[in-house]
Amino acid sequence: MKTRIISALCMLPLLIVLYFGGIPLLIAAALIAMIGADEFTKGFQALGVRPSRKIVFLMGIILYGVHLLIGFQPMLLLGWIVLSVAVSLIYGWDIKNRGPYDALATLTTILYVILFPYHMVLIDNTDYPIMVWMVIIAAFAADIMAYFTGMAFGKHKMCPNLSPKKTVEGAVGGLLGSAIAAGIFGYFFMPEHLIESIAIGLFGGLVSMAGDLTASAFKRQMGIKDYGKLIPGHGGILDRFDSVIFVAPAIYYFIIFILP
Secondary structure, eight states, rough: OOOHHHHHHHTTTTHHHHHHHHHHHHHHHHHHHHHHHHHHHHHHHTTOOOOOHHHHHHHHHHHHHHHHHHHOOHHHHHHHHHHHHHHHHTTTTTTTTOOOOHHHHHHHHHIIIIIHHHHHHHTTSSOOOGGGHHHHHHHHHHHHHHHHHHHHHSSSSSHHHHHHHHEHHHHHHHHHHHHHHHHHHHHHHOOGGHHHHHHHHHHHHHHHHHHHHHHHHHHHHHTTTOOOBTTTTSSHHHHHHHHHHHHHHHHHHHHHOOOO
């Protein structure tokens, strides 16, 4: 517990990044993506699957580098996605030395670990840049409240094959905690969108748990406990930000399709 609290305090500089947004946020998202990609590909290697780290890092440099130079361009993003699929599949052409799983692992890493965090940058470029705070609030509030609620009241296992310690009671507490935290934030900073803020809290909390369980599913299959050792008490970047990178796209598309 003490180690987890210390590690959480060490992440407070992230709040400064959220406050300034812009280039600092872009750099932070890129670092999460690149370090996370390094951890994720090493996890695949533990399975005997060999994704192309060069392709993964190159596509990450292109995505964040182009945004840094010319900003967000929807058609360029679409082209980047098509290019990512194409080069990943081409990587599998060497059938004597590589299998289809190598190509698919390359593509999965690009779309999951490189593209998902980029949605933090996309949110910062909408009419509601303040919503980037909601990503962290929904993900962390759900995680923290689920942990303490599960410790206090947890009896019924939720997904014992993926995460034995998670309980149904903890999940309910996490959703309520996320909704309340998002509602408080909305009340003070977006009072005209209070109802939407609470909805984002519930939706984001649910997606946050899905992100956590997805990362756990990969770890189970890879046969590893943590993705890395960068953050004491938490593991690697993906161990700490697995929920965040899932919530970011959810909130971005909530903004695009729901908010005026």
